[in-house]
Amino acid sequence: MDEQSSLLALFTTSFLSATLLPGGSEAVLFGVLTAYPQLFWPALGFASLGNTMGGMSSYAIGLFLPDEKALLKQSGGNMRGLEWVRSHGSLVLLLAWVPIVGDLLCVAAGWLRINWILAMLFMAIGKFVRYWAIAAAMSV
Structure with a gap:
């Protein structure tokens, strides 16, 4: 696989990994950086952009959920997680990279x-820092 195809695969995997679908963008990042170490910064950019766009798609899903009263009735009144997101606002999206929980944070934010x-800014920062930490650990 050439450099451009590798970056496209990394972007695609990163996008899908940030949605409610399971994915392994870290493994693809590892593969790209192993094959093309000179792509360190472009790979971080493509992975972060794809993952942020995937997170924003989960945010968009949240925009279409039923209103609060209907959801409160369905959940039996247990809304602690949403109250945490509401009280901390967009800052919670620094944790959007956390498996499973991050997807729910993005949906809740929407x-x-x-x-x-x-939301997109804090999501992008958190996701970039995670990919940077993974890539930096590989370089050691």
Whole structure:
């Protein structure tokens, strides 16, 4: 696989990994950086962009969930996680990279109508730092 195809595969895997679908973008990042170490920064950029866009797709899903009263009735009144997101706002999306929990945070942010620009910014920062840590650990 050439450099461009590797970066496209990394972007695609990173996008899908950030949705409610399971994925392994870290393994693809490892493969790309092993095959093409000179792509360190482009690989981090493509992985972070794809993962952020995937997270924003989960945010968009949250926009289409039923209103709060209907969801409260369905959940039996257990809304602690949503209250945590509501009280901390877009900052919680620094944790959007955390498996399973991160997807739910992105959906909750959309459902709560958290400012999408701030949501995307904090989501991107958290996801970039995670990929950077993985790539830096590989370089040691």
